[in-house]
Amino acid sequence: MQALIDVILPVFLVIGAGYAAAWRGGFSESAVDGLMTFTQSFAIPCLLFRALWTLDLGPGVDPALLVSFYTGSLTCFTAGLLGARYLFQRDWEDAVAIGFCCLFANSVMLGLAMTERAYGPDALQANYVIIALHSPFCYGIGITAMEIVRACGSGTSRRALTGKVLRAMFRNTMVIGIALGAMANLADLRLPGAVTDALDMMVRTALPAALFGMGGVLFRYRPQGDFRVIAYICAVSLLLHPAITWTLGSLTGLGRDAFRSAVLTAAMAPGINSYVFANMYGRARRVAASGVLIATTLSVGTAWLWLTVLP
Numbered sequence: 001m002q003a004l005i006d007v008i009l010p011v012f013l014v015i016g017a018g019y020a021a022a023w024r025g026g027f028s029e030s031a032v033d034g035l036m037t038f039t040q041s042f043a044i045p046c047l048l049f050r051a052l053w054t055l056d057l058g059p060g061v062d063p064a065l066l067v068s069f070y071t072g073s074l075t076c077f078t079a080g081l082l083g084a085r086y087l088f089q090r091d092w093e094d095a096v097a098i099g100f101c102c103l104f105a106n107s108v109m110l111g112l113a114m115t116e117r118a119y120g121p122d123a124l125q126a127n128y129v130i131i132a133l134h135s136p137f138c139y140g141i142g143i144t145a146m147e148i149v150r151a152c153g154s155g156t157s158r159r160a161l162t163g164k165v166l167r168a169m170f171r172n173t174m175v176i177g178i179a180l181g182a183m184a185n186l187a188d189l190r191l192p193g194a195v196t197d198a199l200d201m202m203v204r205t206a207l208p209a210a211l212f213g214m215g216g217v218l219f220r221y222r223p224q225g226d227f228r229v230i231a232y233i234c235a236v237s238l239l240l241h242p243a244i245t246w247t248l249g250s251l252t253g254l255g256r257d258a259f260r261s262a263v264l265t266a267a268m269a270p271g272i273n274s275y276v277f278a279n280m281y282g283r284a285r286r287v288a289a290s291g292v293l294i295a296t297t298l299s300v301g302t303a304w305l306w307l308t309v310l311p
Helices: 002-023 029-054 063-087 092-103 107-119 125-154 158-169 173-186 193-220 227-251 256-266 272-281 285-309
Strands: none
Touching: 002 029, 002 107, 002 193, 029 107, 029 125, 029 173, 029 193, 063 092, 063 125, 063 227, 063 256, 092 125, 092 227, 092 272, 092 285, 107 125, 107 193, 107 256, 107 285, 125 173, 125 256, 125 272, 193 272, 193 285, 227 256, 227 285, 256 285, 272 285
16 A cells, blocks of 8 residues: 555556646646657657656666566567457558557556655666667567568558668657767767756656646547457556566566566556657547546546556
């Protein structure tokens, strides 16, 4: 019970405040869009740049962390793709969008916030290692799969397909923030104190503003769509992904701090980017939005469960 009060409840109270503000009319759709644009296009990329710039990329990074988390991610994408196609008879483009929902855990807005509340800011290094690859990995898989499905019907060449994938990935501001942070790290970049202080001011706004804005987004996209598919997305995201990560992390002897970060991040609901991806291609939008909302609500209970069993 104490974990629920100390860790989970504050995060969801901020989301709930954004939801209530939108519900009562004090947080208009244009204001929600403006806040989400600020967080996703500016504040969170600054956070990711800052984290990657100062991250120790040396021998402290355990490959078992990436194997445990991303094997779970890829397995969940495959389960979502094939389940949507063969269990629920969706066409291949819808199936890719649904697979992306199962793939893209909310590693920043919920994963970072939850891990920091549970274990403190010093426990976030493994989270940042995961996040460094998260958007490139997930968008790379999702965009490539969708473009391959579309190319099969349009005769697009392999060279044109590669260009489409790369252009779509590097228009994503989070990918840009991660790439710039990695380059700054490798170059051992030094910035003036005033610039670093300004960057830190942006970083401090990122998570609370994103969580509040997320509440407004979730109010807008109230549950609609095929609830059997939505239930399937929730089960894959909240149960299968962390179970795979737990199993592989245990088998590979992943260190305690990295193990906790990996499992807790894997246990997060699909991120808003799941809807962004579905909207980008105009496929399974209602299912994606409803999956984010319902899985985020259910994750109050499932996150508590994982917190109670983590070492």
